[in-house]
Amino acid sequence: MATKNETPAEAEKEEAEGQEGKDAAAPKRRFSLKLMIMVAGGVVGLCALGGGGYFFFGHHADAAVAATTVKPPIFVDMPDVLVNLSSSGGDRTQYLKVKIALELPDEAVQAQIQPIMPRLLDTFQTYLRELRPTDLDGSAGLYRLKEELTRRVNASIAPNRINAVLFKEIVVQ
Numbered sequence: 001m002a003t004k005n006e007t008p009a010e011a012e013k014e015e016a017e018g019q020e021g022k023d024a025a026a027p028k029r030r031f032s033l034k035l036m037i038m039v040a041g042g043v044v045g046l047c048a049l050g051g052g053g054y055f056f057f058g059h060h061a062d063a064a065v066a067a068t069t070v071k072p073p074i075f076v077d078m079p080d081v082l083v084n085l086s087s088s089g090g091d092r093t094q095y096l097k098v099k100i101a102l103e104l105p106d107e108a109v110q111a112q113i114q115p116i117m118p119r120l121l122d123t124f125q126t127y128l129r130e131l132r133p134t135d136l137d138g139s140a141g142l143y144r145l146k147e148e149l150t151r152r153v154n155a156s157i158a159p160n161r162i163n164a165v166l167f168k169e170i171v172v173q
Contacts, residue, residue: 026054073163076113079121083128085136085172094133099169100124100151102162109160116156123152136172
């Protein structure tokens with residue numbers, strides 16, 4: 001719109017500038033609206049992730065801890081075992097002395113093991129006498145020994161099971 005002192009060309013120029021000003025203002029407003037929607041969506045998404053994480057990890061972990069009560073294991077000491085190791089003729093005789101404890105899951109297994117203790121000792125001595133000194137070398141040898149003794153005890157008391165055979169003392173001389 002032309003004012004009194006403006007020419008029609010100046011009026012058109014001002015109107016075009018005014019239109020550009022309106023166009024320039026509109027994208028800024030639209031940009032800020034998009035930005036606000038994106039920020040709000042991000043906040044809602046983070047809240048959803050936090051709630052889901054609590055539900056799956058926090059809630060279930062609390063319920064699992066409350067549902068399971070951990071019973072302390074029961075340990076039964078075996079009598080000491082002293083055996084001579086298998087040797088190949090000319091070598092000097094070597095001996096193995098072992099103090100063993102059995103880790104049991106509950107007292108019911110302990111009641112089953114006590115009457116068959118002589119059988120377990122016989123099983124241990126028979127197996128240990130067949131070992132060579134090289135069978136006991138390193139931690140791998142002791143691990144294999146532990147696993148084999150555990151397997152033999154579990155075979156003797158089946159269907160019950162023990163958790164582990166624990167070495168209290170091992171001497172190879």
